[in-house]
Amino acid sequence: MVKSEGNRLAVALGDVSLQNPIIPASGTFGYGVEMSQLYDINILGALSFKGTTLNARYGNALPRIAECSNYGMINAVGLQNPGIHEVINTQLPLLYSIFHQPIIANVSGFSIDEYQQVCSLLDKEERISILEVNISCPNVHQGGMAFGTTAEAAAEVTRAVKQVTDKPVYMKLSPNVTDIVAIARACVEAGADGLCLINTVLGMRIDIRRRKPVIANKYGGYSGRGIFPLALRMVNQVAKSVSVPIIGCGGVETAEQVVEMMMAGATAVEIGAANLVQPTICKQIIEDLPSLLDELKINRIEDIIGIV
Numbered sequence: 186m187v188k189s190e191g192n193r194l195a196v197a198l199g200d201v202s203l204q205n206p207i208i209p210a211s212g213t214f215g216y217g218v219e220m221s222q223l224y225d226i227n228i229l230g231a232l233s234f235k236g237t238t239l240n241a242r243y244g245n246a247l248p249r250i251a252e253c254s255n256y257g258m259i260n261a262v263g264l265q266n267p268g269i270h271e272v273i274n275t276q277l278p279l280l281y282s283i284f285h286q287p288i289i290a291n292v293s294g295f296s297i298d299e300y301q302q303v304c305s306l307l308d309k310e311e312r313i314s315i316l317e318v319n320i321s322c323p324n325v326h327q328g329g330m331a332f333g334t335t336a337e338a339a340a341e342v343t344r345a346v347k348q349v350t351d352k353p354v355y356m357k358l359s360p361n362v363t364d365i366v367a368i369a370r371a372c373v374e375a376g377a378d379g380l381c382l383i384n385t386v387l388g389m390r391i392d393i394r395r396r397k398p399v400i401a402n403k404y405g406g407y408s409g410r411g412i413f414p415l416a417l418r419m420v421n422q423v424a425k426s427v428s429v430p431i432i433g434c435g436g437v438e439t440a441e442q443v444v445e446m447m448m449a450g451a452t453a454v455e456i457g458a459a460n461l462v463q464p465t466i467c468k469q470i471i472e473d474l475p476s477l478l479d480e481l482k483i484n485r486i487e488d489i490i491g492i493v
């Protein structure tokens with residue numbers, strides 16, 4: 186895709202040019218089909234679709250969502266998805282027919298072998314621009330986050346995936362660690378082309394009347410408004426330590442926060458839980474960005490990446 190010279194919102198994730206930095210985050214936008222009934226999703230910079238595993242997964246027992254009034258939500262969906270073959274045969278052709286911007290495939294696995302199998306199948310899909318490898322899902326009992334909490338395991342998944350694809354590989358990092366910089370560095374040394382951070386923060390709510398956890402799974406991934414400062418700090422720390430592009434994610438719901446994320450070091454920004462509260466939020470942010478740039482006297486948005 187050619188970046189238009191006149192487009193001040195354009196950014197580049199390595200060789201992948203985006204018309205703007207706004208990307209719906211995996212798990213909060215499905216495969217785009219429902220959202221496309223609400224607005225023209227081709228205004229997005231890119232789209233990251235629901236995490237895909239080798240086999241179909243029903244996910245965790247219900248209830249899986251705990252709302253946190255005005256500070257976010259906890260989910261323990263547990264990677265519900267139809268499995269890679271169904272995604273390739275049914276969901277992707279539909280997505281290709283309605284979406285003409287770069288597509289990010291979000292991949293999960295329960296073993297190194299599974300990550301490799303799913304990524305090698307996605308490697309054959311010409312329309313997919315980036316593989317976003319989720320080593321940070323807190324809602325499954327094995328695999329998922331287990332690969333994202335030590336530098337060694339994170340590097341091992343990165344190396345394994347790089348062996349089976351020529352597409353850019355972005356490792357999606359967990360905030361549930363002591364030293365995210367060490368894990369980010371290990372992924373980059375193992376060949377990651379970029380990083381995406383953060384996934385959800387492990388959290389909990391209790392129903393005080395039932396005296397039980399709200400979520401059947403007990404703990405879940407906290408996301409939305411409340412995690413923004415944490416995500417911003419981690420993006421900034423990682424951006425100062427690696428030289429690959431970073432997709433910033435976590436609690437973003439306004440154009441101002443997109444600018445903040447980019448000043449902290451993100452090249453593009455994913456919007457997650459906010460889509461579930463306000464389904465047209467990505468459209469709103471894209472529309473708000475030009476006047477905000479005017480107000481801040483920023484000519485091209487890419488000029489602010491990592492300035493703080």
Ligand SMILES: Cc1cc2nc3c(=O)[nH]c(=O)nc-3n(C[C@H](O)[C@H](O)[C@H](O)COP(=O)(O)O)c2cc1C
Nearest residue numbers: 210211212236260319383384408409435436457458
């Ligand atoms: C309901 C739900 C499902 C999610 N599913 C996935 C997933 O399949 N793969 C993944 O990498 N992240 C998944 N996430 C994490 C988001 O992509 C994002 O990293 C996280 O929610 C933080 O961003 P936010 O605060 O803007 O929501 C999910 C989040 C939510 C709320």
